[in-house]
Amino acid sequence: MPEFQNIGLIGRTESESAVNSLERLMVYLEECGYQVVLEKGTATSVSSGNARVSAKDKMGELCDLVIVVGGDGSLLGAARALAQFSVPLLGINRGRLGFLTDIGPDEIEEKVGEVLSGKYMAESRFLLDMSITREGRQIGKGCALNDVVLHPGEFIRMIEFDLYIDGQFVYKQRSDGLIISTPTGSTAYALSGGGPIMHPKLDAIVLVPLNPHTLSSRPIVVEGSSEFKIIVGEHNPTKPYVTCDGHNQFITQPGDVVRIHKKPQRLTLIHPIDHNFYETCRSKLNWQNN
Missing domain, CATH: 3.40.50.10330 (Probable inorganic polyphosphate/atp-NAD kinase; domain 1)
Known part of the structure; x- marks a missing residue:
């Protein structure tokens, strides 16, 4: 069979x-x-x-x-x-x-x-689960293979938020938003934002600030089991949006809490037997002509 x-x-x-x-x-x-x-x-x-x-x-x-x-x-x-x-x-x-x-x-x-x-190669990729709570009540959820992004939405305005990783405070940031990306998404929006390319086999997540007000704010790579909490600032001039892979768009309000962590179920991608990640990077990112 x-x-x-x-x-x-x-x-x-x-x-x-x-x-x-x-x-x-x-x-x-x-x-x-x-x-x-x-x-x-x-x-x-x-x-x-x-x-x-x-x-x-x-x-x-x-x-x-x-x-x-x-x-x-x-x-x-x-x-x-x-x-x-x-x-x-x-x-x-x-x-x-x-x-x-x-x-x-x-x-x-x-x-x-x-x-x-x-005759094929099987590759396991992890996804991210995202949920938004307001005053202790969940108002939205989604999942992403590439990334979860907090951004200003319809208006180009700097937004403010607090970031926690595994319960530890990381920073209060003012920027155009934040990309939280899997290795799969590291060659997508996160790459355009200045993030690193991560090999798909890595068990890691990268956080890429979008045009941060503090120029010393740089991408951070953390272990894949990390849990993230973003608290939307109280004094934002606009209501930030949260998107999963550019879809499942949610509009937040001041004080909303966005939680992100690795999804328990993983995805299996099938590739032809001659698939090579570095060759894909060379051809898709035009490395051979640099």
Whole structure:
């Protein structure tokens, strides 16, 4: 019996190229005898054929493997929805950068075929859980594979907050916000904010201040088991926002408490057997031309 038999497909349906790759992939999988499970939104843009249709958050119960066709954003969304299950994810890049979706559109049959035959690398990644409490009552929660970000929201105004790590006071900061990033997210927004690139195998979290008022405030790397508490300042001229991977946006009020820690469940990413993190950095970040 093959390791993967029920294959879920999630696609970036607003992209014509992604839809073309999805249809090509569906034909290939069905010709090879696999049962295809289409995500409900994806099924509105492709011919479902003999495929089953499922809500995204139910695919973890039906699938042995989920293939995401799109950009890193598409895979992030799938990761948040499926993190509670043990189903692994494989990405086909139809976006721009493609740090997480590392199979090219011209090698779908070759690389997907290798993975389905057992020739692949499995990589474990952790996510972050976030919750917001107001006067002791939880008002919002979310999870992130890349990062949780506190930022000014609609207006470019400096905000103030207190940061605690493992119950210890770190600082009161005035800045444009704070990025709390996993190693997966270290090549995303955190990198643009001046944070370090972290190898995906690291059990660490990086905190990157956004344009801090005190120029000596620099990124901090702490152990992955750390627990963070951010208290929104009482005198902010605007109400800061909290986002998870750029989604699940919450508007805070003075005195709100944002708590962040590692999610108990981990995500398994599947890569082709020749995957190399440093080669990905060289090609995606254009290191070879520097």
